Amino acid sequence: MRLQTALRQGSEILASAGIPEPRLTAEVLLCHALRRERAWLYAHPEHELTTVEWIHYGRYLHERLQGRPVQYITRKQEFYGREFEVTPAVLIPRPETEHVVEQALKAARGARRVLDICTGSGNLAVTLALELGAAAVGTDISFAALEVARRNARRHGARVEWVQCDLASGLSGRFDLIVSNPPYIPLEEIARLQREVRDYEPRLALEGGPGGAAFYPRIVREAERLLAPGGWLIVEIGYQGEQAARCAFGPAWTDAATEYDLAGWPRVVRARFAP
């Protein structure tokens, strides 16, 4: 079968199953099957798929039709201009989380020691280590997630130490900047999530307890133990999470502020430690 035909048929199958962005999805899956970039597809519409390429493409289409997110099929996702490996052990990094990076670069340009609590694929720890030229530590309770994070740091040449622990319980020392994108989906909303998220992304990465607020007070307590005076804590929040996150900061904090994402939702809360 010719590439052009494979793409058309793949898009039609995906569209009829109600998969969003069927043409783009078919292109990405075909690229993955061919181990080629998208530009190559456009330059070779007459390419005849080999049997192996066809089998791979068919399998990827089938997986997507079952609900598996594209990123878990291709095992990659871009974040802040870099490609990160993702596996089902980690949350797929979201573009909204780039707001955490932007706030960190604005508030804490001079940070030399950075901690990322709940690191997942390591997207925040690796990005901040590279953008700030800092030494970073990333923690996660999941050993499988840390294995992915470790590979991402190696791939990008970032200086990050990985620690498996509950939040930051295994750590001591002083940090200039702490970031976290903790699980924050309210327990009561988990069942109503899109199937791509609910059935494929790790529950451990999603569920933030009743109201989605369970992690913030604990993260603030850890930050009070580990931040140098004047250091920043920057956390991502869900669309309903602003109040819970802001309430977690007590009198030892100053300059608390909420930043909004491009859709206008509160997305990031930051505050400076002033004991």
Ligand SMILES: C[S@@+](CC[C@H](N)C(=O)[O-])C[C@H]1O[C@@H](n2cnc3c(N)ncnc32)[C@H](O)[C@@H]1O
């Ligand atoms: C929302 S994901 C964030 C992943 C990544 N930082 C990102 O921005 O895409 C939350 C991560 O927290 C981890 N996690 C959940 N409970 C934890 C805990 N008690 N201590 C440390 N990490 C935890 C999960 O394994 C998951 O990797």
